[in-house]
Amino acid sequence: xxxxxxxxxxxxxxxxxxxxxxxxxxxxxxxxxxxxxxxxxxxxxxxxxxxxxxxxxxxxxxxxxxxxxxxxxxxxxxxxxxxxxxxxxxxxxxxxxxxxx
Numbered sequence: 001x002x003x004x005x006x007x008x009x010x011x012x013x014x015x016x017x018x019x020x021x022x023x024x025x026x027x028x029x030x031x032x033x034x035x036x037x038x039x040x041x042x043x044x045x046x047x048x049x050x051x052x053x054x055x056x057x058x059x060x061x062x063x064x065x066x067x068x069x070x071x072x073x074x075x076x077x078x079x080x081x082x083x084x085x086x087x088x089x090x091x092x093x094x095x096x097x098x099x100x101x
Contacts, residue, residue: 003052003059005073009080009099016101022082024073024097028090031069040093041067070095 012022027044030036036044048065056063064072074085077099088096 003056004062005064005076006062006080009077009082013081013099013101018101020101022099023088024077024095024099026068026073026095026097028093028095029067029069031067031071033067036067070097073097 016022027047028040029044033041045067052063064076070087070090073095074087074097077085077097082099082101084098084100086098086100088098090096
């Protein structure tokens with residue numbers, strides 16, 4: 001299920017204690033191509049095409065893509081049954097989210 005974010009989120013949700021938390025750390029992307037133009041955007045997009053996309057396709061698809069951003073990730077977390085999804089302060093190259101049952 002490594003290439004299917006929803007399946008992974010469901011597994012983590014099922015493994016968490018009722019008051020547990022999951023910290024999600026992803027490479028930074030705004031979710032908008034025009035906002036991510038530059039060296040970092042090129043690097044993340046290249047990594048996604050060369051690694052993430054083939055892994056997802058080999059696992060049946062379902063990946064969010066290289067520019068997903070925090071909003072798309074939060075949507076997946078909520079669909080997996082997390083009631084609270086809270087953004088933590090972004091860092092220059094990472095998205096940080098806290099998800100709780």
